[in-house]
Amino acid sequence: EVSETGEFLVSNVQCLRGYVVHYGLVTRGCLQVGQTVDPTICKASREGCMRNHSATHLLNSALTEIAPSTQQQGSSVSPYKLTFDVH
Numbered sequence: 870e871v872s873e874t875g876e877f878l879v880s881n882v883q884c885l886r887g888y889v890v891h892y893g894l895v896t897r898g899c900l901q902v903g904q905t906v907d908p909t910i911c912k913a914s915r916e917g918c919m920r921n922h923s924a925t926h927l928l929n930s931a932l933t934e935i936a937p938s939t940q941q942q943g944s945s946v947s948p949y950k951l952t953f954d955v956h
Contacts, residue, residue, distance in 0.1 A: 875899060877906075917948030928953055 875898020879891045900906070925944045932939045932955060942954040 914948040918946055921946045921948070921951040925951055925953055 876896045877893050877900060878896055879893040881892040883890050925946060929941050940956050942956050944954065945952045
C-alpha cells in the first residue's frame with residue numbers, strides 16, 4: 870500500500886562513518902525511519918552543481934599550472950556558486 874506522498878528537500882549530503890547522510894527539510898508529509906522513498910532530482914540544481922564541480926577542477930588545474938606550489942585546501946559547491954580555498 871502506498872502511503873502519503875511527501876517531499877524532502879535535500880540541502881547537503883555528507884559521508885559519515887560509512888553512511889551517506891542527507892540533510893534537508895521535510896516540506897510536505899512526514900518521514901519515518903526505515904521508510905522506502907523514491908527520489909527525484911531537480912534538474913536545474915543538479916546541472917548547477919555539476920558545472921561548479923567541474924569548474925573547481927579546472928580552476929585547480931589552472932592555478933597549479935601557473936603557480937605549482939599552490940595547493941587546494943578545500944572547496945564548496947552549490948547550484949549557484951562555488952568557493953575555492955588555496956594555500
